[in-house]
Amino acid sequence: MTFGSLLFLFIFFPLTLLLYNLVSEKDRLVLLSVMSILFYAWGSPSQLLVLALSMAFNYTAGIEIDRYLDKGRPGVARIALFAAVLADVAVLAAFKYTTLTMPIGISFYTFSVISYLADIYKEEAPAETSIVNYILYVSFFPKITSGPIVRYVDFKIQLEERASGKSGAGKSALGEGMNLFLIGLFKKVLIADTLGAAFGDVTGLSRMAAGTAWLGMIFYSLQLYFDFSGYSDMAIGLARIFGFRFDKNFDYPYLSTSISEFWRRWHISLGSWFKNYVYIPLGGNRCTPLRQAGNLMAVWILTGIWHGSTWNYLVWGLYHGFFVLLEKFALKNILERIPVGVRVALTDLIAMLGWVFFFSPSLSSAFQYFGKMFGSDGYGFWDQTTSFFLKERILLLIVSVLLCGPFVKNFHDTYIYRKGGAAKTISVVLYAALFLVCIAGLVSATYTSFLYVQF
Amino acid sequence: MEKTTSRRSVKRIARNRREHHKKVAQIVIGIMAAVFVLNLFLPSRGFSANENRSLAQRPKITLSGIRDGSFFTDFADYYADQFLLRDLWMSIKFHADYLMNQREFSGVYVGSDGYLLASPEKPDKEATSKTIAAMNAFAKEFSDQDISLIMVPDAAAILPDKLPGNAPVRDQLSDIRSFTMDLSDSVRVIDASQALKTHATERIYYRTDHHWTSEGAFAVFRSAATSLKVDADDVKYKAHIVSETFQGTLASKSGDHHRHDQITVYEPQGTDSLYVVNYPDLQKRSRSMFVADQLDEKDQYTVFFGGNHPMVEIRTTADNGRSLLIFKDSYANSFVQFLTPFYQTIIMVDPRYYYDDVSLVVREYGITDILFLYSADTLLVDTSLADVLNAGVEAREANAEL
Numbered sequence: 040m041t042f043g044s045l046l047f048l049f050i051f052f053p054l055t056l057l058l059y060n061l062v063s064e065k066d067r068l069v070l071l072s073v074m075s076i077l078f079y080a081w082g083s084p085s086q087l088l089v090l091a092l093s094m095a096f097n098y099t100a101g102i103e104i105d106r107y108l109d110k111g112r113p114g115v116a117r118i119a120l121f122a123a124v125l126a127d128v129a130v131l132a133a134f135k136y137t138t139l140t141m142p143i144g145i146s147f148y149t150f151s152v153i154s155y156l157a158d159i160y161k162e163e164a165p166a167e168t169s170i171v172n173y174i175l176y177v178s179f180f181p182k183i184t185s186g187p188i189v190r191y192v193d194f195k196i197q198l199e200e201r202a203s204g205k206s207g208a209g210k211s212a213l214g215e216g217m218n219l220f221l222i223g224l225f226k227k228v229l230i231a232d233t234l235g236a237a238f239g240d241v242t243g244l245s246r247m248a249a250g251t252a253w254l255g256m257i258f259y260s261l262q263l264y265f266d267f268s269g270y271s272d273m274a275i276g277l278a279r280i281f282g283f284r285f286d287k288n289f290d291y292p293y294l295s296t297s298i299s300e301f302w303r304r305w306h307i308s309l310g311s312w313f314k315n316y317v318y319i320p321l322g323g324n325r326c327t328p329l330r331q332a333g334n335l336m337a338v339w340i341l342t343g344i345w346h347g348s349t350w351n352y353l354v355w356g357l358y359h360g361f362f363v364l365l366e367k368f369a370l371k372n373i374l375e376r377i378p379v380g381v382r383v384a385l386t387d388l389i390a391m392l393g394w395v396f397f398f399s400p401s402l403s404s405a406f407q408y409f410g411k412m413f414g415s416d417g418y419g420f421w422d423q424t425t426s427f428f429l430k431e432r433i434l435l436l437i438v439s440v441l442l443c444g445p446f447v448k449n450f451h452d453t454y455i456y457r458k459g460g461a462a463k464t465i466s467v468v469l470y471a472a473l474f475l476v477c478i479a480g481l482v483s484a485t486y487t488s489f490l491y492v493q494f
Numbered sequence: 495m496e497k498t499t500s501r502r503s504v505k506r507i508a509r510n511r512r513e514h515h516k517k518v519a520q521i522v523i524g525i526m527a528a529v530f531v532l533n534l535f536l537p538s539r540g541f542s543a544n545e546n547r548s549l550a551q552r553p554k555i556t557l558s559g560i561r562d563g564s565f566f567t568d569f570a571d572y573y574a575d576q577f578l579l580r581d582l583w584m585s586i587k588f589h590a591d592y593l594m595n596q597r598e599f600s601g602v603y604v605g606s607d608g609y610l611l612a613s614p615e616k617p618d619k620e621a622t623s624k625t626i627a628a629m630n631a632f633a634k635e636f637s638d639q640d641i642s643l644i645m646v647p648d649a650a651a652i653l654p655d656k657l658p659g660n661a662p663v664r665d666q667l668s669d670i671r672s673f674t675m676d677l678s679d680s681v682r683v684i685d686a687s688q689a690l691k692t693h694a695t696e697r698i699y700y701r702t703d704h705h706w707t708s709e710g711a712f713a714v715f716r717s718a719a720t721s722l723k724v725d726a727d728d729v730k731y732k733a734h735i736v737s738e739t740f741q742g743t744l745a746s747k748s749g750d751h752h753r754h755d756q757i758t759v760y761e762p763q764g765t766d767s768l769y770v771v772n773y774p775d776l777q778k779r780s781r782s783m784f785v786a787d788q789l790d791e792k793d794q795y796t797v798f799f800g801g802n803h804p805m806v807e808i809r810t811t812a813d814n815g816r817s818l819l820i821f822k823d824s825y826a827n828s829f830v831q832f833l834t835p836f837y838q839t840i841i842m843v844d845p846r847y848y849y850d851d852v853s854l855v856v857r858e859y860g861i862t863d864i865l866f867l868y869s870a871d872t873l874l875v876d877t878s879l880a881d882v883l884n885a886g887v888e889a890r891e892a893n894a895e896l
Contacts, residue, residue, distance in 0.1 A: 044570070045570070045573055045574055046569075046573055049526055049530050049533065053523070053526045053527055053530045054530075081566055082563055082566045082567075083563050083566075211512050211515065211516075213516075213519055214512060214516045214518075215515055217515065217518065217523070218518060218519070221518065221522060233591075233594070423660050423662045424662040426660040427659075427661055430660060431595055431596050431598065432595070432596075434594050435594055452507075452511070455510070455514070456507045456508075456510040456514065457503065457506075457507055457510075459510045463510055463513070463514050466514060467517045467518050470518045470521075470522070471518070471521045471522065471525075474521075474525065475525075475586065476586060478529075478583055479587040479590065480587055482574060482580055482583035482584065482587070483587040483749070484574075
């Protein structure tokens with residue numbers, strides 16, 4: 040099940056919210072765990088088996104590591120940690136590199152359990168004794184399918200606050216959470232899905248002018264951002280509604296002035312995870328520049344293959360790693376002298392070109408697409424199709440680009456909340472109207488258009 | 495003074511924010527709850543007129559369905575298909591997209607003047623070369639008969655000014671030329687595009703459907719009459735408007751339900767124009783090719799012959815010994831209304847549904863004229879015509895050897 044679906048919005052979510060408000064606080068965690076299991080099982084009950092086995096294995100491993108630490112045997116604890124992590128990664132790799140259908144969210148929850156084991160080993164938190172708490176951490180439905188990747192420590196602290204009656208979410212949790220959830224829903228259904236249709240129009244052409252190929256790349260780059268950040272917003276919003284605070288996962292990445300900065304703004308929880316559990320343990324930047332470069336490259340290789348099992352993802356990872364290294368070691372002083380606007384444009388260009396590796400099914404088709412972007416199809420730079428696509432999507436592009444920065448949000452927050460009164464009402468009505476258009480979008484998505492071509 | 499004001503305004507901003515969020519949450523959760531409850535009690539619909547298809551029904555819960563996940567996808571389809579006010583949501587989506595300047599919806603262009611125009615199909619090279627070869631072989635084998643071809647272009651090819659600006663459509667007239675170029679001289683190619691272009695300001699295509707109108711068919715008939723060796727001036731036709739509420743395939747496909755079309759039928763005047771239609775597949779006969787009951791159905795174009803049949807046999811009071819065999823798609827259904835005064839027998843064969851021996855038909859009915867009447871869209875990707883023609887040629891050759 041996904042958040043942007045009719046079943047979630049009109050059955051699962053209202054039901055969960057209702058039950059959540061009916062039961063007492065001490066039963067809420069159990070409720071959320073049960074609903075999370077149901078959420079995960081929907082669509083493919085067999086993948087629940089994999090999750091259950093993984094959870095059981097890591098639960099036991101966590102307890103074992105804790106026990107060895109208590110007995111003063113950190114060496115054995117270390118071995119247990121590596122063995123368990125190896126097993127988890129092996130399972131992930133097995134699904135990635137064989138023809139077995141990959142269970143949904145396995146890339147995310149594998150990283151969650153590794154975080155769990157590592158935090159126990161580093162003695163930042165004890166192994167979880169409450170099964171409900173543990174199940175909730177691993178399979179909490181807002182984050183299980185696509186993150187954000189929440190560190191065990193951060194989750195544990197909030198669990199303890201709840202247990203001691205100090206609800207970290209606050210009284211305005213429902214309002215704040217719903218607001219963020221809706222923003223995410225608008226991003227996903229209204230912006231990302233439409234950009235996806237535009238991108239589909241481009242890739243549906245067997246041959247195209249160079250300009251059309253560039254447009255396609257831009258459509259995809261925007262779609263990916265709004266889809267992923269929209270989903271993260273929904274996840275964080277939902278978590279908030281149910282009493283948990285997650286950190287934001289995107290911070291206007293297309294405003295970055297360097298690729299290094301890009302990765303502090305794009306999929307933040309993944310970057311943090313790699314920093315905490317790979318880069319720093321390898322030595323981070325407290326070693327020779329050569330070693331540092333090696334550590335960085337290791338992180339980028341892993342980042343690439345985490346995203347996908349084909350060569351194009353590995354190349355994509357190396358591509359970004361190359362630019363990060365370049366910025367860190369070669370361009371350090373030059374960068375500061377380049378005007379900000381140019382840096383943003385260059386960073387966006389590098390990132391967008393990188394996404395070509397993302398949307399191409401293979402390395403060769405990625406290079407084929409690069410070829411198209413420089414006229415290899417022989418249709419010139421710009422033709423009628425390019426004009427048509429641009430004309431059809433120009434409003435969408437303008438809106439999307441505007442929303443890549445905080446301009447709209449700041450304007451809305453400053454103007455609407457400062458003025459109050461009529462402006463506030465208009466804004467409320469606008470949100471409701473956009474929600475209705477989202478429903479329209481979701482209902483239409485099931486509009487099969489091939490069933491009635493009658494000859 | 496400055497500090498207190500800004501602290502007060504900070505508090506006010508925070509309070510406005512909280513109230514805004516609370517109100518939005520209340521409204522949205524209210525909508526979710528209302529939809530949740532209403533969907534539970536709403537009775538299921540069977541057929542969607544707008545989308546021209548049957549809607550999914552509640553799937554049965556089976557162990558295998560749960561195991562392989564098919565139950566969950568079926569349930570999601572069912573929930574969406576039966577969602578309350580589905581047609582209203584589709585309409586909202588259409589208007590929202592149109593507002594955002596989208597002009598192409600599922601292969602249909604929303605043009606000016608209320609016109610919906612289908613994007614012409616890309617020809618299938620393999621299929622067309624087989625069709626051309628089959629037609630040439632057929633023409634050679636049946637050299638006693640007079641053989642003609644009319645390929646009708648799409649609205650997008652004849653009314654390009656109605657397309658939204660810059661719409662990238664194929665040059666279908668050029669596709670038609672490439673096709674007809676390779677036909678042997680025994681197949682007389684009758685150009686339909688000239689007549690249609692001349693009458694472009696009249697309603698020659700439906701606004702909401704991919705077919706030509708009776709007016710368009712009439713224009714092509716009049717210009718083709720000489721080639722078909724009929725004297726069109728001999729007959730007067732009376733036009734009857736049988737519907738003003740036709741909404742065709744392009745409306746369903748695009749989601750644009752703004753316009754309705756008028757359907758006109760033409761009745762030849764004079765005693766030579768009585769006929770009987772025989773539908774072998776339905777074991778039914780009729781005094782008229784217009785099936786009035788079909789006007790109550792969604793696809794009102796089926797007022798012509800009730801739709802497509804493998805074979806239709808028409809016997810008329812025209813006493814001239816001419817027998818016409820038409821290989822067709824649905825475009826011919828609204829063309830035959832002009833032909834009844836000129837042929838004693840008209841046999842319509844739709845190769846997509848026809849499995850018999852067409853050489854037998856030629857022999858039994860003493861066929862004198864053969865007409866291939868197709869929309870370019872169909873013929874440029876069709877494979878069934880070649881099959882039927884080749885079977886006919888083989889059968890004839892086999893018979894000749896006996």
